Every structure is written in C-alpha cells, then in structure tokens.
Amino acid sequence: MIEPKVYVYISETKVNMFYEQLESSDVRKVGAEYGVDVKLFKWTGHRDRERIVTKQDKLKRVTEFLLKSRELGTLANPLRYFSGTLEMNWGSLAGEAVLFAGSTAKEIVLLIGSLNHVVGAAGAPQGGIPSSARAGAEAVFG
C-alpha cells in the first residue's frame, strides 16, 4: 500500500544527478531485456503516451536505489549515505540555507542544504550565514 510522505526538503540537484545516471543505465537494460514486450504492447493497438517524469518520480527512483545500496548506513553506522528518523529542529538561516539538527544519546546529526530545495515554507528563521557563504554552501550541500 502506498503511503504518501509529507516532504519538507527535496534536493533536486542530487536527485536529478542520480536519476539521470540511473535512468540511462535502465534504458540500456530495458532495451536489451524487454524488447519483445515493447513490440507486443504496440501490436495490441494501445497508443503510446509520453509519460511526464515528475520530481516525485525521480525521488522515488533514487530513493529505491539508495535503500538497496550497500553504501547506505544508519545513524549508528553511517556509510557513504545514511538514513534515519529523528526529532529535529529545523529552519532557515537568514534566507541562505536550511539546517536540520537533532541528537540521540550517542549521535549528533546536522544536515545542511540549500533553502531553494525546501518544500513549502521553512521554519522559523534563526541565526544565519552571510551572502558570501551561499555559493559555497550550495556547492557543497546542493
């Protein structure tokens, strides 16, 4: 059963980068393995419709890839990537970046991203970073 999520942040930069790489490898795979199915589909007279790939579609594809990846760790054992569920304080930083901050008994987690990728309104602004840091922040945290 599909359980829709309420997103507060989606990094389109990262998602697009990963999606394009995953999709190009999928096209090659599908072309090789399912060529016959494609022909049958056309023979039955269905009209091909160009599917619009939304941001959510891309995120779903990338998330599936990451969840299956051996490089996805946890809060207790982060690897190249990590996932978790946590009580966090989050908000914009003087209109420049967004920070998600939380902690457990053993870990302190800080996630920093571009304010451009916040879905909807960011939380109460606290603190901030100067405009000069914006380019650097986006380059690193996307």
Place this chain on the structure above:
Amino acid sequence: MASQARPGLGQKQFLDKALLDLVKDTKKSVHALPQKEFDDSSNEDILHKALKVERWFKGTRQHLQFIAKTHVYSEVSLPQNWISKDREAYKTLILGSPFYVAEA
C-alpha cells in the same frame, strides 16, 4: 571555549560565524570523508563548531525521516561544561546533506 559563546544576545552573530566556518571547513574536508576518526587535530575545530551550532540552533521541532550523503562522521568529545552525570562525554557527530527530509 564553549562557555564564551552563549545564546541570547549575540547569538545570531555567533551562528553566522560558526555556520560560515562550518561550510568552509566541510568544503575542504568533503573529498576525504567520510571516515570514522580524525588524526588531524585541525579537524577538531569543525567538530566543536558543529557541536555549538546543534546546541543553540532553534527552529521548528518535528519528527523527521531522511536520507543524506555523509560528509563528516567522527567521534567527538563534548566540552567539559556540557557534561552532566546523565550525559556521556563523547558523541558521534554526523554532518551531511539530505537527498530528502520528510515528516516521519
């Protein structure tokens, strides 16, 4: 060290500086990370900046789930004046950038 930068008056300026430094330091470190421990003592600075930011940052509190890229992963000793009898002296600091964050 930690006690010199108190929340309240000057908090915004403190966070401005700390976050700017954090971004710069992380940018320098990003190619070498993640790794579990730092031998290089120059990295100690970024860890304590991150500790302060986490401690004093106030925002909207929510139960969130996320997947992120790991940039820094290191055990860090807490400043002496932050440690109480029910708190451990060490924590693992994880600094990352999210692919997504959603309500849990």
